[in-house]
Amino acid sequence: MTDTLPLMATRRRFLIGAAGLAGGMALVTMLPGRTAATPASMQAAVKAVAGDAPMNKGRIKIELPPLVENGNAVPLGIKVESPMTDAGHVKAIHVFTEKNPQPNVVSFQLGPRAGTANISTRMRLADTQVVLAIAEMSDGSFWRDEVEVVVTMAACLEES
Amino acid sequence: MTARALINVPPKAKRGEIIGIKSLISHEMETGFRPDATGQPIPRNIIKEFVCTYNGVEVFRAEFFPAMSANPFVSFTTVANESGTITMTWTGDNGFFATESVAITVE
Numbered sequence A: 001m002t003d004t005l006p007l008m009a010t011r012r013r014f015l016i017g018a019a020g021l022a023g024g025m026a027l028v029t030m031l032p033g034r035t036a037a038t039p040a041s042m043q044a045a046v047k048a049v050a051g052d053a054p055m056n057k058g059r060i061k062i063e064l065p066p067l068v069e070n071g072n073a074v075p076l077g078i079k080v081e082s083p084m085t086d087a088g089h090v091k092a093i094h095v096f097t098e099k100n101p102q103p104n105v106v107s108f109q110l111g112p113r114a115g116t117a118n119i120s121t122r123m124r125l126a127d128t129q130v131v132l133a134i135a136e137m138s139d140g141s142f143w144r145d146e147v148e149v150v151v152t153m154a155a156c157l158e159e160s
Numbered sequence B: 001m002t003a004r005a006l007i008n009v010p011p012k013a014k015r016g017e018i019i020g021i022k023s024l025i026s027h028e029m030e031t032g033f034r035p036d037a038t039g040q041p042i043p044r045n046i047i048k049e050f051v052c053t054y055n056g057v058e059v060f061r062a063e064f065f066p067a068m069s070a071n072p073f074v075s076f077t078t079v080a081n082e083s084g085t086i087t088m089t090w091t092g093d094n095g096f097f098a099t100e101s102v103a104i105t106v107e
Helices: A004-030 A039-050
Strands: A055-057 A060-061 A067-070 A074-080 A090-095 A105-111 A117-125 A131-137 A142-153 B005-008 B016-023 B047-054 B057-064 B074-079 B084-092 B095-107
Touching: A039 A090, A039 A131, A060 A131, A060 A142, A067 B095, A074 A090, A074 A131, A074 A142, A074 B074, A090 A117, B005 B047, B005 B074, B005 B084, B016 B084, B047 B074, B057 B074
Parallel strands: A055 A142, A067 A142
Antiparallel strands: A060 A074, A074 A117, A090 A105, A090 A131, A105 B057, A117 B074, A131 A142, B005 B016, B016 B074, B047 B057, B047 B084, B084 B095
16 A cells, blocks of 8 residues: 555656657657648638638537547548528538648538438548538528547658 | 449438438548658649439539548438439549449339
């Protein structure tokens, strides 16, 4: 019992050290003059699809794991509340990231024939960052949702 | 250039039923952002477009960017309104093209 505490402290120190090392490695692989999307370039990409239309919160929901071990294939789900009729449906869904090499991830175009706006796919995440999804409705309104994802092993940076 | 594509569509559905469709294709989706062993960037080689048609009518389309994972997987839904053929096509860099079709019976 007496040596349990120091042992735990050692383990904790090791874990902190390991986490720091992993963080440092991620930083080094990101550094050498590589272009990366920024919150500003993400905003520019959003503007390219939505113009200056106001962004409403709600109706669209992103499903992403909050913590990702491998950024190469992250399951992404998107659901939008819509009757999906000729009168009212989702026209398009766009997905963006803040810190991947470029902000666009995927754009979907759908309509009443889709029946629902319920899509899943797999995406790459180069870093811990915010993922943003925007739904464009047939009435011209835009709806957004964003989630932050913590990535422990980044995608697309290793040499082949 | 041969790619293996898998699509999953229920063979039978009731008229008006919303059915789930899954698609998966083998493709490296090389981002264009990775360096090779000499530090030179590996050229981009991705699928850029995925289209699903139902008896010739487009029901779903996706534009892919390098942030899509290798072997792109997409699942979505459509309304089964008549018997016929559901076709999916993938087009991309370096003249990549693949297509896959499946029959559906609607009662």
